[in-house]
Amino acid sequence: MKPIIYNRVDTIFIHVSNLKESVRWYSKLFGLEFKESDYKGPIHTIDMGPGRPGLTLDNHCFDEEYKFMPSNQPLFNLSTDDINIAYKLVKDMGAEIVTEIETFPNLADFTFKDPNGNIIMICTCFT
Structure with missing residues (x-):
């Protein structure tokens, strides 16, 4: 089917x-x-x-009826090979960091707000 x-x-x-x-x-x-x-x-x-x-x-x-409301949870995640360089880029762009880099056995991530207040996550996976 x-x-x-x-x-x-x-x-x-x-x-x-x-x-x-x-x-x-x-x-x-x-x-x-x-x-x-x-x-x-x-x-x-x-x-x-x-x-x-x-x-x-x-x-x-x-x-006309739409009322903008930013997300309060990550909408999606973006990938990087180097979480520390990605973190620095986002900080240098003036983004508000929501969670600092967190490292787990298989991945590391952090979250930040875009200029509209939407929360985005950046991750790197360890192989």
Whole structure:
């Protein structure tokens, strides 16, 4: 039987209050070039690589009833090979650290807030 709903995630939505500044901030976080000419709105999807879901920033500019509320738990995790360098980058970008680096037998992680107050986690796995 062919599934009605596919077992995959196509995009992850991050709700933001200022789309342009959020695109600029996430571009810097991922080391991507931000060009004003590439910014179209009202949503912006960042390509996260082949076979991976996109990261869609959405400010709901056409929804008069929408009330922005940042997440109070991590929305997703991002991967890194070096948790300490990732932590320094996030700190240098001025992000609020929610949890310091925690190290477990198989992984290390920390959480921080994006400029909109959404909580994001960065992890590294030990093999």
